[in-house]
Amino acid sequence: MDPYSAEGELINIHNFFHQGQFQEVIDFDTSTLSAENALPARVLQLRARLALGQADDVLADVQGETEPELEAVGALAEHALGNTDAAVKTVEKLAQESPDNAAVQTLGGTVLQAAGKSEEALALLSQHTGNLEAIALIVQIHLQQNRTDLAVKEVTAARRWAQDSLLVNLAESWVGLRLGGDKYQQAFYVFEELAQAPATSSVRTLVSQAVAELHLGRTEEAQAALEQAIKKEPGFSEAIANLLVLNVITGKDTAELTSSLETVDPQHPLLADLAEKSALFDKSANRYKLKLGA
């Protein structure tokens, strides 16, 4: 039986992870799990710790392990610590040795994509056989490449065999936020359902809900959700970034949020993008200045 299916042992821990409830993943009692599920559960817990920023500990934890799953976790930890080259090397090795391993696919795919090797990531991920995490990753990569059409295809295909899966719902919502129109509202419903139920609520889903609201033009509701998220976890960069965007839209001052984002996550795409555009502006504006001078 598929351990992630609705009756499977891992469904809860799996869902916790993807709903962004990392502490619940770590606290999950794995002692009652059957033998074959112990390893996937451990991988999930390690990934949760990674997500919570405990990369050093995780790396130490998997040091010397030979299971490809744990090696993949190691690579992810390396990447999180900034040793991208080493991480990529490990992943490439794993991809050669055990490309069928689901953990290798997902974790490897994550590392490769994060390292900017989208093609390699897709190649690795496309070998999956019914691995929903891989599908979610493929969808995200397609979206990042602005290939919404391919993402839609991927989700529709997955929908056919994994009707009610959380990941498919999430991936569909991601795509929905790109498609817009009615899809905004549908995405909003998915996020809202997760964010508002105490059992599934997390900062991630709360922010996702806010983002959907933002796209729907409901700024007040979005603001409420974002402030709630920041209150829960003041250092969650996505919450800050989106609140910043929201404040720009509503015409409020953003200096404070910008500086707090700079402290929390100086590498955040928003800041990087802004710096790049700022430079672009100066460059473009200069051309006219030269003309003017002449």
Added chain:
Amino acid sequence: MQASSGMLTKFESKSSRAKGIAFHPKRPWILVALHSSTIQLWDYRMGTLIDRFEEHDGPVRGVDFHKTQPLFVSGGDDYKIKVWSYQTRRCLFTLNGHLDYIRTVFFHHELPWIVSASDDQTIRIWNWQNRSLLCTMTGHNHYAMCAQFHPKEDLVVSASLDQSVRVWDISGLRKKHSAPTSMTFEDQVARTNANQTDMFGNTDAVVKFVLEGHDRGVNWVAFHPTMPLIVSAGDDRLVKLWRMSDTKAWEVDTCRGHFMNANGCLFHPHQDLILSAGEDKTIRVWDLNKRTAVNSFKRENDRFWVIAAHPEINLFAAGHDNGVMVFKLERERPASTVYQNQLFYITKEKHVRSYDFQKNAESPTLLSLKKLGSPWTPPRTLSYNPAERSVLVTTPADGGSYELINLPRDGSGAIEPTESKRGQGNSAVFVARNRFAVLNTATQTIDIKDLTNNTTRSFKPPLGTSDIYFGSTGSLLIITPTAVHLYDIQQKKSTAELTVNGVKYVVWSNDGLYAALLSKHNVTIVTKTLEQVSTLHETIRIKSATWDDAGVLLYSTLNHIKYTLLNGDNGIVRTLDQTVYLVRVKGRNVYCLDRSAKPKVLHIDPTEYRFKLALVKRNYEEMLNIIQTSSLVGQSIISYLQKKGYPEIALQFVQDPTTRFELAIECGNLEVAVEMAKQLDRPKLWSRLSTEALAHGNHSVVEMAYQKLKHFDKLSFLYLTTGDNAKLARMAKIAEHRGDFTSRFQNALYLGDVEDRIQMFKEIDLYPMAYLTAKTHGLEEECQSILEATGLTEEQLNLPQLGEPLTPPKPVVPTFQANWPTKATSQSIFEKALLGQVEGLSLEDEPSTTTNGFGLDEAGEDDGAKRTGALADADDDEDAAGWDLGDDIIPEVEEGFVNVESVDASGGGISEADLWARNSPLAVDHVAGGSFETAMQLLNRQVGAVNFTPLKPRFLEVYQASKTYLAASVGLPPLVNYVRRTVEESDLRKVLPIIPRDLEYLAANDLQRGYDSMKTNKLEEGLKIFKDILHSVLVNAVGSESEAAEAKKLITSASEYSVAMAIELGRRQLGKQEDINKNPQLLKRSLELSGYFTIPKIEVPHRQLALHSAMTLAHRTKNYNSALGFANRILANGGASKILENARKIKAQCERNPHDAVEIEFDQFAEFEICAASHTPIYSGAAFEECAFDGSKYQPKFKGSICAVCEVCEVGKHGSGLKLFA
């Protein structure tokens, strides 16, 4: 009294005696309580028995529906009151208490109460919610026959065989049971026990009036729905009308006419009529005001027992010895006629009005027909003569009569007809400009009359003529019960005849070429020469019809509007809540009259029938247009197209691959078939495809199908026939690898490859065969080696006669390189257009899709084919490794296709932000999309912007606002999504980014802050704010032209303020007042600037501040003349009293000495504007330059410099103008 005319019976049932009837308030249902103990639930519209309820023991006499709940109540001779649910179809509970037969039961209109009347001489009120008896009303001393609640007040009226009618006041009961105070249990018990009087002497129900006047028992009594009137019917055969006031009640009048017991009576719910029913087998209608008989309907054999009225609709029901009948008192079809864009119709008040379809406006009353016919009989038909502007009205009253009246030119004059001509006749229609025909059914004659009402000719129509309609000029359509005749008036003979039963109405098409003959359940369409075109049957009654301009007939049934094409195709257009009579269709509007004769406009979606019509007429352009503009999908249209033999068109609408495949095969569209077969990948489909493709001569598709099916033999043969020797060779190799010797032999044979054949024979130890082959082909060396190998000599062999060596024919034409040229299959022009169109559409929907369009797919397929070809070529070199096992073929091919896709995928798409710049000509959208370069170009072109540095914050603000960050997969950077201002839009070619601080926001926030800073004298801050407003408007977008105008106003205002503030700030920078006073140069400048400060067109209260400051300064420096000028301007402006007062004082002072101490360049009487850079006046007429964006003015010498106001644009540079609205 009028002779009983035919009753308008809508429904009749056969059963045992019906004693109780109730209409459902909303649905077309009627409950019938039968003497046989059954309660029936009928749908009187469909004429079907919905349900039967059989729990009473013995006759059931009373029934009633609840107004809102799915409940009804019944009471019978088993002394039981039962409350039923018609949803669950069972009795919910029984109320016991009466001690004898129950005669009537009724629900209260709002309280959960039931009132019942019983032969036990009591009337009881029950609560059906807590199922308790609330009150027993005693007083009658014989059977209580009927008891009803008053529809509004707390009254009950009852009738009894004791010859009295009683009115009971039940307000005490209501008070008691709606009292909100909580009671102790003891109290409650005490209350219920003290049934009649409580401690204050109030009773639950007290007799208010006893109405005596009937000489025999009273059978029925009813309240008037609105007036304080009561009607009762008794065994004295009388129907009595009673009136009551607060204090008394008295008999008003008696309606005499029934000659047997009167059993039921009621007030008409809407009209001043009384209806009664009696054992004399009649239903009688009485005028409420005159108490005269209006009408009576007699039944042959059945005595009437009960009568009921529908609360809303003009419907009544009566129960008799053998069942029930539902009937109408009058026809509800308003008489109407359409001429061009005008509808003429007769209202319920018998007023003739017109309605203009173009203006959608009703005219005032044109004419009153009050005097026509009897007051209770509405006119039946209306015929309009545009030449004379006269109408011909017929009414069934007085045995049928007609009236010819001229309509006044407009509705303003007198509405009473001035002159009318009338006569006897059942039908009358205009047949020519100055002739009309009148049918008299009794004498069976048709008279043709002129407009002075003189008969010009007269003839006998076919036997049994019941109605006449306009035929075409000079002819009539004559309707008999079984046929329709086209009758030529000149020749006095029938020119055509068509057998159609029971035609009631004729509706001509707008072009006069077709007519629709409507009967109760049939629509027959005929040509103008009475040839039948089509006919259709409806189970539900057909009410009316009208023709679309395109020749589609729309007709209404009781509950639908439907259409039929001339070929008989029909369908439903929409459902109706209430019956309407169609009069006209125009575009999406259907005009109709409802039953109260009010014109109404209904909206319909004509897509379906227009599409079908276009299909029938082969109007491809129209079809294309419909496909493009409407969402025309659904199973019905597909099966319709397929059924009608247009599979190729149906193909365009189908999504389901299996159906698509079937359709594609059916219409020979191989491309689609291949595509679908690939998607479905089932052997059965491939084999069908191969057969079809072979028939087409499309051998490349055949090849693919065979490959998929692994039909090696067939493949080989295909290659042989197409002369593709290279592939044949490969097939041979494959056969070798498969170890299939037969196949190998065959291939070698096809190829003429003798060596291989010999080799093969040797391999399988068939040396004799090998030898023979070699021998036949004269390969002596080979023969020798075989002999050696087998250790035989030639002499030992006994050879048969050798034949000629077989040489297979060589291919003359390389057929395999291309498909056989085939005639374009069943592709019609339309289909091609449609293909192009559909492709275009699908691309529009998903611009980045690469596999949906046909054209693209084809390309992909070619690619795939080439790729397989390439792969195959490579295989050759590696000893056909790829072809090792036959199975490999398929993965190879598939991989080819997969590759095609992943090649597509690798590209990376266009981000939505990039699309914004493509979608919009507005600079702001380019900014949001991050395309600063093009945004700057746009601004430069539009308003001559050159100095962009001040715009940087705005650029970044706009850019930032449109992107959100969605944390997606754990461990990956967030997904960037794009916030749109077009939230509803999902078409990527139309989406546009959100704009922070739009015009509305700026006007509501920043502008107000700017004003505040002006008011509070914080000018530096204000200047900054107004400049920011200018920058924000410069990079912005608006939703409409009018908003664009608003934006222009905002720009001008902000610009004026900026100039004003800059002037005043400039003045303040001159130095301290003492220093200035010492320096005449500075003093002059200071005074000038203070004057200029008053020039820009800022809001009046703010200008007052500027004027006040200028006035004070001028006054202080003894420039009394200038001060006087400022003071006058202040006074002219009005406003805050403090400033006005100061101005008055100074004015008074200055007027004494109107001279300036310091000569300044400020002419208060001249028209001038201020140069925004130098702050000097530009007199009207003088040359000036301006900023193309904010409109600030400059002295000519500043041309080419940067505008001092917006700090962005080049002064004097003229652009195309700021674009804020696309």
